[in-house]
Amino acid sequence: MSDSFCVKSVFKKLKVLVAEMGLTIKALLLMCVERLREGKEMDK
Numbered sequence: 001m002s003d004s005f006c007v008k009s010v011f012k013k014l015k016v017l018v019a020e021m022g023l024t025i026k027a028l029l030l031m032c033v034e035r036l037r038e039g040k041e042m043d044k
Helices: 003-043
Strands: none
Touching: none
16 A cells, blocks of 8 residues: 555545535535526516
8 A cells, every 4th residue: 555546545535525516516506596496486
């Protein structure tokens, strides 16, 4: 186990975490947009 290998595995885990967070944030944004659209339609 060299240091560079350890660093690489940490970076891989970080990449996965960031990707998952990005997907979660996208899903939340989509939900917010849908809610706003529904609210606007109800106001009419």
